[in-house]
Amino acid sequence: MAKVNENYLKLPGSYLFSTIGKKVAAYQGANPDRKVIRLGIGDVTQPLVPAIIQAMHEAVDEMGKAETFHGYAPDLGYGFLREEIARSDYRERGCQVDADEIFVSDGAKSDCGNIQEIFSQDSRIAVCDPVYPVYVDSNVMAGRTGEYDKEREVWSNVIYMPCTAGNRFVPELPQECPDLIYLCNPNNPTGTTLTREQLKVWVDYANRTGAVILYDAAYEAYIAQKDVPHSIYEIEGARTCAVEFRSFSKNAGFTGVRLGFTVVPKDLWRDGVALHGLWARRHGTKFNGAPYIVQKAAMAVYSQEGKAQLKDQVAYYMNNARVIYEGLREAGYEVYGGVNAPYIWLRAQEGMSSWDFFDWLLEKANVVGTPGSGFGPSGEGYFRLTAFGTYESTVEAVERIRKLRRE
Ligand SMILES: Cc1ncc(COP(=O)(O)O)c(C=O)c1O
Numbered sequence: 184m185a186k187v188n189e190n191y192l193k194l195p196g197s198y199l200f201s202t203i204g205k206k207v208a209a210y211q212g213a214n215p216d217r218k219v220i221r222l223g224i225g226d227v228t229q230p231l232v233p234a235i236i237q238a239m240h241e242a243v244d245e246m247g248k249a250e251t252f253h254g255y256a257p258d259l260g261y262g263f264l265r266e267e268i269a270r271s272d273y274r275e276r277g278c279q280v281d282a283d284e285i286f287v288s289d290g291a292k293s294d295c296g297n298i299q300e301i302f303s304q305d306s307r308i309a310v311c312d313p314v315y316p317v318y319v320d321s322n323v324m325a326g327r328t329g330e331y332d333k334e335r336e337v338w339s340n341v342i343y344m345p346c347t348a349g350n351r352f353v354p355e356l357p358q359e360c361p362d363l364i365y366l367c368n369p370n371n372p373t374g375t376t377l378t379r380e381q382l383k384v385w386v387d388y389a390n391r392t393g394a395v396i397l398y399d400a401a402y403e404a405y406i407a408q409k410d411v412p413h414s415i416y417e418i419e420g421a422r423t424c425a426v427e428f429r430s431f432s433k434n435a436g437f438t439g440v441r442l443g444f445t446v447v448p449k450d451l452w453r454d455g456v457a458l459h460g461l462w463a464r465r466h467g468t469k470f471n472g473a474p475y476i477v478q479k480a481a482m483a484v485y486s487q488e489g490k491a492q493l494k495d496q497v498a499y500y501m502n503n504a505r506v507i508y509e510g511l512r513e514a515g516y517e518v519y520g521g522v523n524a525p526y527i528w529l530r531a532q533e534g535m536s537s538w539d540f541f542d543w544l545l546e547k548a549n550v551v552g553t554p555g556s557g558f559g560p561s562g563e564g565y566f567r568l569t570a571f572g573t574y575e576s577t578v579e580a581v582e583r584i585r586k587l588r589r590e
Contacts, residue, residue, distance in 0.1 A: 190326040195333070199316070199557035200224060203541070210545055220580040222507075222568045223551040225371065225526070227436045229499060231480075232492035235435065238483035242476040256472030259463065260287025260444065264478045268444060271485045272429070278416035280446055284459065286466050287473050290443040291401045291430035295365075296321035297469075298397055298426060298445070301461040302363060303454075309342035309361035311354050313372050313558030313565070315399065318365040336560050345561040346373060348530070352519065353381055360392050367399040368415075369406060372558045372567045373528040374504075374520015378410040382418050389424035395453065396425040401443075404434030404497050406523045422448040426458070433525065435484045435493055442477050500525050503577040504570035510581035514588045525570040528555070532588075540566050548583035 203223055211219055231239075245251035259265070265282040273280035288294050295317050299306070306327060310318050319341060322328050329340030337343060342361050344354035352375035354366075366385060369376045377385075389396050398415040406413055415421045427446040431437035447459045483489040508521035517530035531540035537554030544550045544566075555565030570577065 188324065188326075190324050193328075193331055194320060194323055195331060195336075199553070202557075203551065203553065206542070206545065207551055217549045219545070219549045219551060220572065220576045220583075221551045222570075222572050222577070222580055223553045225433075225569050225571060226438050227433065227500075227571050228573060229436060229496050231436050231440070232489065232496060234483040234486055234489035234492055235480050238486075238489075239476055239480045242479035245479075246476065253475035256475055256478065258467040258470060258472050259283075260285065260473065261475070261478050264481055265444075267482060267485050268429075273414060273416060273446075276413055276417060278414050279422065280414075280416055280448065284446055284448050286445045286447065286462060287478065288443050288445060288466070288470060289441045289473055290432060290437075291399065291428045291445075292317055292443075293470075294428050294443060294445045295397070295399055297465065298428075298462070299325055299327070299363070301458060301465055302395070306362040307340065307342060307359070308363045308365065309344055309357050309394075310365045310559075311346045311367065311370070312343040312560060313346065313555060313562035314365070315367055315371050316558065318397070318399075336556075343559065343561070346370070346375070347561050348517065348519065351375075353377060356384070356388055361394055363397055364389060364394050365397045365399070366415075367401070369402040369411070369524035370520075370526075371402065371524070372526055372553065372555065372562065373565075374522075374524035374526030374567075375528070376406070376408070376411045376523045379412045379418060380410070382412055382415060383420075386415070386418045386420045386424060390420050393453065394424070395451070395458070396421075398425050398427045400427055401430040402433055402524050403429065404493070405501060405525055407501070408523055411523050416446070416448070422450040424451065426451070426462075431481055431484060434497065435481070435489075436496065437477075437481075440477055440480065442473055442481050499574065500570045503572060503574060506574075506577050507568050507570060507581055510585060514585040516588070521570070527568045527570065529566050529568065531555075531564050531566050535564075537563055537566055544584065544587075548580070548587050550580045550583055 265285045269282040328338035346352040415425045430443040447462045449459045451458045504521040507527045512518045519528040521527040537556040541554045553567040555562030
């Protein structure tokens with residue numbers, strides 16, 4: 184008889200966003216006349232820009248003619264896109280990354296979740312706390328995280344690196360030595376960043392100890408400050424210790440289109456084996472290539488027109504971030520993030536837990552955010568708002584929260 188993977192049974196029950204969804208649905212059901220503003224889930228709201236739509240239309244037309252039809256895409260991505268990424272995202276920033284070190288995929292979530300497969304079962308992972316949940320849960324499924332402590336909401340075999348206002352959201356080097364270190368920069372959920380200098384500490388540490396950094400740069404397009412690196416390969420030594428994940432979801436609105444890529448440098452070896460070859464094998468065996476139409480659409484992200492249109496789109500969201508950041512700070516909240524990332528991380532109202540604050544905002548201001556504790560124990564007492572709403576709803580949400588604070 185088939186047996187299930189028991190590791191899945193260890194995953195704690197209710198998923199953050201489904202709990203939020205249920206609470207919002209219950210509130211809306213009981214109060215149908217209230218206009219609830221959702222600044223919770225990190226999904227974009229602006230439509231695809233015209234340059235991307237045009238590229239997609241052209242690719243669709245190609246698919247309709249025998250001479251230009253495309254079947255299975257190359258597993259690792261079309262050469263035209265890999266070349267463009269290597270040139271625009273890396274070489275132009277002074278990073279040495281070759282086209283054949285880029286693995287095109289259907290998004291960063293899959294890659295962040297799948298990467299652990301190429302590492303040994305007994306690898307010890309280290310994550311920032313709070314954390315994007317995929318890093319931990321994918322390792323739970325693989326049986327790497329030990330037992331779950333319900334009280335403390337931590338796994339026995341995971342190294343948690345607290346990131347709070349106390350350390351300015353910069354993780355400290357762990358006491359115990361991890362094998363895999365997940366870093367997300369700019370960070371989801373805190374919206375904070377590591378500077379080049381701060382990231383160099385991690386690159387040096389990984390090279391010294393033999394750990395591998397799994398670097399998630401899904402929010403790279405939102406970086407505004409010069410000392411924040413757009414890629415870990417801007418840091419000397421990163422080619423021998425880091426894998427980088429990128430996404431077209433947040434820079435180009437591809438959350439529903441799906442595309443991302445992972446960089447595995449050929450200089451990254453562990454156990455006498457090049458990780459590049461392992462990931463190529465994994466990707467080629469389990470992934471059948473991202474759609475031609477989508478990869479053509481991604482080319483428009485790098486065109487002159489596309490770049491200009493996307494710059495405006497990112498600026499639109501970052502203006503929302505500014506409205507939230509400044510509005511709440513003026514109202515007396517302790518606010519973080521929002522400068523190089525579309526997330527604002529604020530301290531909940533005095534004396535309230537993250538979930539108390541969630542309920543309070545939902546009921547009194549009809550605004551939905553995400554309780555910080557849902558991202559890890561060090562998120563307790565914090566709250567995340569996203570800048571991905573419309574300008575109008577963002578302004579209204581901030582006004583409602585400010586009013587509530589004054590009451
Ligand atoms: C930190 C982080 N990594 C990865 C992803 C997923 O990106 P994608 O849409 O490319 O799967 C997200 C999405 O919200 C994210 O916040």
